[in-house]
Amino acid sequence: MTRYAVRRAVELLIVFLGVTLIIYLMVFALPGDPIRSLGGDRPLPDNVVAELRSRYHLDEPVLQQYLRYIGGLFQGDLGTNFSGQSVAGRMESRWPVTITLALTAWGIQVVLGVLLGLFAGLRRGRAGDRLVLAGTILATSIPVFVVAVTTQLVLGVRLGWFPVAGTSEGWPTAYLLPAVVIAVFGLASVTRVMRGSVVDTLQSDFVRSLRARGLRERRVVGVHVLRNSAIPVLTLLALDLGFLLGGTVVVEGVFNLPGVGQLLFQAIRAHEGPTVVGVSTALIIIFLLTNLVVDLLSSVLDPRIRHE
Amino acid sequence: MTTEPTPAPARAATAAAEPAPVLSLRDLTVTFRVDRGTPDVHAVRGVSFDLHAGEVLAVVGESGSGKSVSSLAVLGLLPGTARVSGSARLGDLELVGLDDRALSDVRGRRVAMIFQDPSNALDPVFTIGFQLRETLRRHLPGLSRADARARAVELLRMVELPDPEDRLAFYPHQLSGGQAQRVMIAMALACDPEVLIADEPTTALDVTVQAEVLDVLRRLRARTSAAIVLITHDMGVVADLADRVVVMRHGEVVETADVADLFDAPAADYTRTLLSAVPRIGADERPSAADAAERPALNVEHLVVEYRNRRGRVVRAVDDVTLRVQPGEMVALVGESGSGKSTLGRCALGLAPLTSGTVEVVGTRLGRDTPRAVRAARTRIGVVFQNPAASLNPRYTVGESVGEPLRVHAGLRRGALAARVAELLDGVELPAAWASRYPHELSGGQRQRVSIARAIALDPELLIADEPTSALDVSVQATVLELFRSIQQRLRFACLFISHDLAVVDELADRVAVMHRGRLVEVGERSRVLRAPEHDYTRRLLDAAPVPDPAAQAERRAVRAAV
Numbered sequence: 031m032t033r034y035a036v037r038r039a040v041e042l043l044i045v046f047l048g049v050t051l052i053i054y055l056m057v058f059a060l061p062g063d064p065i066r067s068l069g070g071d072r073p074l075p076d077n078v079v080a081e082l083r084s085r086y087h088l089d090e091p092v093l094q095q096y097l098r099y100i101g102g103l104f105q106g107d108l109g110t111n112f113s114g115q116s117v118a119g120r121m122e123s124r125w126p127v128t129i130t131l132a133l134t135a136w137g138i139q140v141v142l143g144v145l146l147g148l149f150a151g152l153r154r155g156r157a158g159d160r161l162v163l164a165g166t167i168l169a170t171s172i173p174v175f176v177v178a179v180t181t182q183l184v185l186g187v188r189l190g191w192f193p194v195a196g197t198s199e200g201w202p203t204a205y206l207l208p209a210v211v212i213a214v215f216g217l218a219s220v221t222r223v224m225r226g227s228v229v230d231t232l233q234s235d236f237v238r239s240l241r242a243r244g245l246r247e248r249r250v251v252g253v254h255v256l257r258n259s260a261i262p263v264l265t266l267l268a269l270d271l272g273f274l275l276g277g278t279v280v281v282e283g284v285f286n287l288p289g290v291g292q293l294l295f296q297a298i299r300a301h302e303g304p305t306v307v308g309v310s311t312a313l314i315i316i317f318l319l320t321n322l323v324v325d326l327l328s329s330v331l332d333p334r335i336r337h338e
Numbered sequence: 339m340t341t342e343p344t345p346a347p348a349r350a351a352t353a354a355a356e357p358a359p360v361l362s363l364r365d366l367t368v369t370f371r372v373d374r375g376t377p378d379v380h381a382v383r384g385v386s387f388d389l390h391a392g393e394v395l396a397v398v399g400e401s402g403s404g405k406s407v408s409s410l411a412v413l414g415l416l417p418g419t420a421r422v423s424g425s426a427r428l429g430d431l432e433l434v435g436l437d438d439r440a441l442s443d444v445r446g447r448r449v450a451m452i453f454q455d456p457s458n459a460l461d462p463v464f465t466i467g468f469q470l471r472e473t474l475r476r477h478l479p480g481l482s483r484a485d486a487r488a489r490a491v492e493l494l495r496m497v498e499l500p501d502p503e504d505r506l507a508f509y510p511h512q513l514s515g516g517q518a519q520r521v522m523i524a525m526a527l528a529c530d531p532e533v534l535i536a537d538e539p540t541t542a543l544d545v546t547v548q549a550e551v552l553d554v555l556r557r558l559r560a561r562t563s564a565a566i567v568l569i570t571h572d573m574g575v576v577a578d579l580a581d582r583v584v585v586m587r588h589g590e591v592v593e594t595a596d597v598a599d600l601f602d603a604p605a606a607d608y609t610r611t612l613l614s615a616v617p618r619i620g621a622d623e624r625p626s627a628a629d630a631a632e633r634p635a636l637n638v639e640h641l642v643v644e645y646r647n648r649r650g651r652v653v654r655a656v657d658d659v660t661l662r663v664q665p666g667e668m669v670a671l672v673g674e675s676g677s678g679k680s681t682l683g684r685c686a687l688g689l690a691p692l693t694s695g696t697v698e699v700v701g702t703r704l705g706r707d708t709p710r711a712v713r714a715a716r717t718r719i720g721v722v723f724q725n726p727a728a729s730l731n732p733r734y735t736v737g738e739s740v741g742e743p744l745r746v747h748a749g750l751r752r753g754a755l756a757a758r759v760a761e762l763l764d765g766v767e768l769p770a771a772w773a774s775r776y777p778h779e780l781s782g783g784q785r786q787r788v789s790i791a792r793a794i795a796l797d798p799e800l801l802i803a804d805e806p807t808s809a810l811d812v813s814v815q816a817t818v819l820e821l822f823r824s825i826q827q828r829l830r831f832a833c834l835f836i837s838h839d840l841a842v843v844d845e846l847a848d849r850v851a852v853m854h855r856g857r858l859v860e861v862g863e864r865s866r867v868l869r870a871p872e873h874d875y876t877r878r879l880l881d882a883a884p885v886p887d888p889a890a891q892a893e894r895r896a897v898r899a900a901v
Contacts, residue, residue, distance in 0.1 A: 234458065235453060235455055235458040235459050236458060236459055236460055236461045236462070238415060238453065239451075239453060239459045239460070239522070240461065241415060241442070241445065242413060242415060242445055242446065242450070242451040242453075243445060243446035243450070243473045243476070243525060243526075243528075244442045244443060244444070244445035244446030244447055244473075244476055244477060245442070245446075245472065245473070245476055246442060246476070247438070247442075249472075249476075254461050254464075257463055258461065258462070258463055261463075331463060332462070332463055333462070333463060333465075333509040333511070334462060334509070334511050
């Protein structure tokens with residue numbers, strides 16, 4: 031078990047270094063000069079540009095810049111943007127918004143996805159199952175921004191059930207609608223995977239054996255089928271959490287929620303390299319950590335992984 | 339709560355005044371609804387038999403005979419498309435038509451069941467202790483935690499699982515197949531059932547493991563009150579364990595008889611056919627077509643194959659094996675699962691990594707000659723696998739499957755191709771018109787004939803057959819083996835025949851090679867190895883396989899017990 035955790039941690043470190051390097055290089059390759067654009071319409075004098083360049087180490091080779099940046103990361107420094115503000119500081123006020131939004135959406139996926147999948151799997155081929163499957167196809171085929179704008183218009187503006195934008199009303203009212211919007215897409219795949227997993231498990235020999243031992247159907251499904259079916263779903267849910275944390279950009283825009291996604295969007299537009307890299311890095315760390323936690327959790331659920 | 343075990347099993351034949359049966363089936367019929375428009379499938383038709391206390395009743399039949407379906411119907415474990423009628427009385431309780439809730443009180447408590455594949459019969463994510471306690475507490479709700487645990491240990495001890503206290507914390511994947519089946523038996527006996535239904539309980543196990551599990555079942559008879567329904571296709575197992583036998587075919591009971599009578603004087607024609615189809619050791623001497631002077635078709639010298647398993651540990655699958663197959667010769671490679679026999683077969687095809695040693699097939703040295711030469715050599719080797727349902731492309735017709743090597747390697751087209759395919763199908767005794775059929779339209783035996791036709795399409799020098807008849811019913815197996823032998827004699831190819839069944843090997847092979855844990859423990863002439871084995875393991879293998887003769891089997895058992 032410890033060996034497993036150590037191996038996973040090493041893998042995680044390698045992925046982390048690779049992904050941050052790619053993002054760093056990508057931001058570096060963005061067209062336009064970030065220093066010159068600081069001056070807006072008026073061109074900056076050359077000596078000022080040179081001074082700023084060396085202050086932010088932009089005159090060094092890109093790999094050296096990257097190493098300097100990683101060095102800072104390990105000391106807890108996510109870097110500073112070209113206006114001298116620390117990236118960590120800019121994100122601080124925004125994290126709670128994004129995390130609340132993502133976790134609310136994720137919670138909806140976990141509860142609804144597992145329940146709908148279980149429901150459909152147990153009723154395979156019947157009307158309820160078909161209805162759920164049709165729903166998942168519908169959910170995956172509509173683009174997120176369409177769902178976002180439509181629900182905002184209908185449920186927010188026309189009916190007035192939910193606030194149209196902003197976070198002033200706090201959790202859960204202000205977050206519920208945007209959370210449902212971003213949850214819908216992932217919810218469909220969680221439901222389908224869970225359904226397939228339940229169908230497979232129900233056909234396995236051991237379920238027949240459990241029934242042959244006289245266990246009540248409620249126990250067979252609630253204890254044995256549920257746990258066995260949850261193992262593949264868990265991996266998907268972990269990936270989804272990362273996706274939700276990073277993929278809130280559109281929804282934060284539509285519902286005007288001051289989260290990290292919005293910050294990232296603004297930073298990309300303003301060519302603020304350090305902010306882009308800093309926010310992305312933070313998102314990657316969260317993504318990798320949730321995956322690690324979920325993998326460890328699935329090894330708790332599945333002894334075969336534990337003993338590998 | 340628990341019933342006292344009744345002493346000494348009462349043999350049905352000797353009981354003068356028959357007591358009331360424990361379980362009594364009358365006119366049991368099971369139909370499956372298939373599709374609207376198609377008529378229902380009758381899986382079981384009017385089956386009647388009685389099961390008496392303390393007896394072992396074998397229900398014998400080939401696949402599709404309805405032997406398993408009738409038992410599953412008794413417990414209400416069939417899918418929703420099944421309709422059950424007739425009567426199944428357990429004591430004074432009618433089971434047919436009972437609602438699921440009431441049935442679930444009977445399952446595991448009064449009638450318990452074990453199934454064929456023990457490694458998949460336990461929930462992989464819970465310990466066996468958890469699953470044992472769960473079963474106990476379902477039916478004996480008053481049982482405390484400590485008592486349930488104590489009873490679980492006692493049960494594991496009863497099925498002779500070593501270190502029962504420690505084993506409670508084991509997960510199913512940490513047990514071998516034989517151990518898992520013992521745990522299943524322990525769970526089935528947990529609540530002292532009146533009836534234990536064992537559905538092919540040893541079919542998925544190796545012979546030596548099967549012998550151990552059969553021993554456990556046999557000794558349990560004296561210690562539990564349960565009457566046993568033993569569902570099996572294996573006449574050896576019947577001879578070993580059963581008191582009475584019900585023979586089924588096409589969903590109907592063909593014959594019910596005492597075990598000794600059934601083997602001595604079978605009444606029904608079908609029973610006679612079934613018994614004569616069972617391969618037995620003791621085939622006559624026959625000339626070998628082997629040509630010792632020619633270059634061997636397969637020459638393996640000091641072969642070692644090692645794999646790295648998932649933990650990074652090196653596993654030696656084949657350990658210093660030297661073996662030759664001459665043209666026209668049939669060499670049987672015998673061993674249990676994990677013995678390395680299939681790995682050796684894969685080596686000959688160049689499909690397994692060679693760690694050291696040499697493999698020379700049809701004159702080409704693997705690993706030394708160019709990949710091109712090795713590929714060319716492969717066209718002169720035919721292969722037949724165990725499961726034709728999996729080795730034939732389901733989207734190819736029979737003609738396309740058989741004709742594929744001819745098209746690719748011999749360059750045959752249209753008329754010539756069709757003629758050759760027809761000739762090949764004729765050679766395996768299938769109508770040439772079947773070339774347009776798909777595999778799912780054929781039976782298991784017919785599919786295997788197609789596989790054989792494909793394997794001999796290019797007139798191979800060497801044929802590798804990996805358990806070609808293990809998935810077939812005995813009566814089908816008999817005809818396929820006969821065909822196989824006549825083809826081999828006609829075409830005179832060298833053959834490496836991989837099998838776990840010594841009786842099958844006796845009917846086919848010229849020489850026999852026995853593998854055990856990667857090593858070749860004994861090689862020699864068929865009659866010498868099977869009648870006067872030199873190695874201890876070969877002897878054990880021969881002793882473990884039950885023979886289809888109750889008297890002889892009882893004798894063998896006594897001898898084995900004495901050793």
